[in-house]
Amino acid sequence: MSDDTTLEKRHDAASAVVEEPIANPGLPAHVYRPTDIDPAAEKRAERQIAGLFVFAMLCVVGFAVSYFVFDIADNHDTVGGLGASTLALGLTLGGALLAIGIGMIQWARKLMNDHEIVEMRHPGRSSDEDREKVVADVLQGAEDSGIARRPLIRNTLLGALGLVGITPVLALRDLGPLPGDSLYHTPWTEGMRVAVDVLGTPIRPADMEIGSLVNGQPMSLYEENEEGEPLYEGVDLQVAKSKGSVILVKMEPGDIIHGKGRDNWTVDGVLCYSKICTHVGCPISLYERTTHHVLCPCHQSTFDLADSAKVVFGPAARPLPQLPLALDDEGYLIAQSDFIEAVGPSFWERDTLPEDGS
Structure with a gap:
């Protein structure tokens, strides 16, 4: 019996499953694909499809390599005037998705069973017989796809899909550096001078008047290394400012209510x-000198700076972290240490830093 005769019988048997309510209106005879009648063409198509899935896997590997190789800093790599990282990531991820799509389309067009079916309209709820038939059709579709008997295609497809699934995980890295312990540390270190924000000049207590408020930053943000390059620049500078920004206020020493263990954290009322702000991280500086209250302009959280910056109003859940101050040999204000509390919003579960500083 020839292959054509066998295929015709299989086609007729599949078509006979559904009882036709109307006569054939004259549809052309079914035309068999080369892969239906030529085993060599079938194997060639299988290898082509598997090759597409392998190409998709290589594209994902290229995506991962491009992510780590190309620089996206201020002096970023370029190709033809375009950002090399963006170009490479787009081409490799697009190539992977395109190869998977083409491979699956070719699989359906060349290798999955090819026969016409008629699906009749039915009421909103199908009969039990129709539901059973749907389940049977799904199982038949899985059988027709050949996924069980074509392990080469199945395994390469799963490999390609699995590797493509890694790409969004890599892309999450662009949300910022891995936090590690950075949430608990700022640029402030023992002996670091307090500088006026923007100007970068150090501050003496005598430079401040009672009732005044000064915006400050760590002096290191304005210093240079031995080669004359800034210690902080670009994104690193912005991150350091976002964590190291402080406010300094000067009041009568008798107005200050020192927190437990903080008797020596002030210098001459400073x-x-x-x-x-410990609510959602807005910068605060609206100071009312007679009450010693400072207000966050975003959601009106109010802190009493005379009493360890405790919350007196608003949604903030904890006081502003206090930086312990001291004087250096030249009379300038310096930090005794970094903050002992994590700065910023309170949506992390934390209290003070561990005693070992980790």
Whole structure:
């Protein structure tokens, strides 16, 4: 019995499953594909499809390599005037998705069973017989796809899809550096001078008047290394400012209510607190000198700077972290240490830093 005769019988048997309610209106005879009658063409198509899936896997590997190789800093790599990282990531991820799509289309067009079916309209709820038939059709479709008997295609497809699934995980890295312990540390270190924000000049207590408020930053943000390059620049500078920004206020020493263990954290009535609101991280500086209250302009959280910056109003959940101050040999204000509390919004579960500083 010839292959054509066998295929015709299989086609007729599949068509006979559905009882036709109307006569054939004259549709052309079914035309068999080369892969239906030529085993060599079938194997060639299988290898082509598997090759597309392998190409998709190589594209994902290229995506991962491009992510780590090309620089996206201020002096970023370029190709033809375009950002090399963006170009490479787009081409490799697009190539992977395109290859998977083409491979699956070719699989359906060349290798899956090819026969016409008629699906009749039915009421909103199908009969039990129709539901059973749907399940049977799904199982038949899985059988027709040949996924069980074509392990080469199945395994390469799963490999390609699995590797493509890694790409969004890599892309998450662009949300910022891995936090590690960075949420608990700022540029402030023991002996770091307090500088006036923007100007970068150090501050003496005598430079401030009672009732005044000064925006400050760590002096290191304005310093250079031995080669004359800034210690902080670009994104690193912005991150350091977002964590190290402080406000300094000067009040009568008798107005200050020192927190537990903080008796020596002030110098001549000068106190220093984080400028970052503990609600959602807005910068604060609206100071009312008679009450010693400072207001966050975003959601009106109010802190009493005379009493360890405790919350007196608004949605903030904890006081502003206080920076312990001291004087250096030249009479300038310096930090005794980094903050002992994490600065910023309070949506992390934390109290003070561990005693070992980790």
